Amino acid sequence: MQRPLVKGLAALCLLATLAGCAGPKQLYSWNGYQPQVYAHLKSDGKSSPEEQILDLEKGLQEANAKGAKVPPGYHAHLGLLYLNTGRTDQAVAAWNQEKALFPESAKYIDFLINNMKKNRS
Structure with a gap:
């Protein structure tokens, strides 16, 4: 009679352990932001502005859709x-x-x- 109880407790412990491994939800939705900044700074001509x-606008839409x-x-x-x-x-709106x-x-x-206003004058 103790065997089912022990098995049940073992299964419960295993389930709790696996649930703990899921990890916390990420604070931000990066959506390719880091590769875009790298491509911009690298300026290798592979990715135009x-x-x-x-790509960044698409990332914004995906983040907004996920909340x-x-x-x-x-x-x-x-x-x-x-x-x-x-x-x-659009630059000013984004800023x-x-x-x-x-x-x-x-x-x-x-x-x-x-700086933008000074350069336009």
Whole structure:
């Protein structure tokens, strides 16, 4: 009579152990962000700014569909890509989104916006 109880407890312990191995949910949805930044910095011509923008926008859509957050710098990098392709309004919108999500980036984002305005004048 004790054998079924022992087997049941062993199965319960095994199940609890396996459930603990699942790990915590990731804080951010990276969606190819790191390879995009690498491609941008590498500037090897394999990925144009337009292609990078499309990939990052797709990543944003996927994150939004999952209800996930994108990491710090995602919108800032997207804004720089918009600026490099002449889309200043979209750049400012992306940078303001970065500031809203990560207030600690405000000084950097304000620097980017002010620098862009100086260069346009």
